[in-house]
Amino acid sequence: MNDGPHIVDRLWPNPAAEIPLDDAMASFAPTDLPSGRPLVAINMVTSVDGRAQLRGTAEGLGSRTDRRLMRLYRAAFDAVGSGSGTLRATGIWLRVGDDLAARRAAEGRPPNPVGVVIAGAERVPTEGSWYEGDEPRILIVGRDNALRDAPPGTELLRAPDERPEPAWVLDQLWSRGIRSFLLEGGPHINAAFLDQELIDEVYWTIGAHLLGTDALRMIAPVPGGSPYADEPRHGRLTSVLRHGDELFVRYRFDADS
Ligand SMILES: NC(=O)c1ccc[n+]([C@@H]2O[C@H](COP(=O)([O-])OP(=O)(O)OC[C@H]3O[C@@H](n4cnc5c(N)ncnc54)[C@H](OP(=O)(O)O)[C@@H]3O)[C@@H](O)[C@H]2O)c1
Structure with missing residues (x-):
């Protein structure tokens, strides 16, 4: 459902005032895909002070337009x-809605993207809205996860490690024809991808809030230290949209920067 019009200002590039968000995004597509693995983008919303949780979930940080x-x-x-932490915390629904599913189908693509959950050893919910759609779903679990049977309509993949290595996950997706992967958090699975230098793009919504809490940030601290601790990875600003007091920002992190 498009409950629009969702009017935005495009601040960068090609500034334009008061355009429908759908128009601003009309030509959006992941570009410069890497070879041999899917492109990875993370999409997160935070407060102005960088917190990715409000009262334990992301709910309330972003607007309807977000x-x-x-x-x-x-x-x-x-x-x-x-990640399975997000599934455990709030449940997830990773589909696109009827209007965008119809658009994808008209373009000859599957109506919804493949859904992916990445879990380690802990319990993974096997019921809830993520399991209720007819899109292909892949539930990836760590080696020692107690889950034995694939939930209905879902492929169960067991990684060779305690926690699935992001590079291994991407190999699995690549071998299934997936060329672009949007990771919607949470902060710990984002950190695992950052640790392996496997984040190509960041889509960041800055909600106009101050929290001052110790809630999780967009990317949790990398256990053992970040590969960018001494040499920050430089990003290229590729898009900025404004909706009221909220900003929608995109960065590209090229392999050679
Ligand atoms: N603001 C936003 O945009 C946004 C977006 C998403 C989520 N959130 C919020 O973030 C919170 C959940 O985040 P989270 O960080 O706790 O959970 P998460 O990142 O969704 O999932 C973490 C879990 O992923 C599993 N995992 C699998 N492979 C892993 C690996 N290689 N490295 C690390 N973990 C791996 C682990 O499961 P095991 O425990 O089984 O080992 C781990 O506990 C919720 O409050 C949610 O609402 C906010």
């Missing part, structure tokens, strides 16, 4: 995923 944007991003990707 939720529309989230679907527009999803619609451009082959697969959309989350």
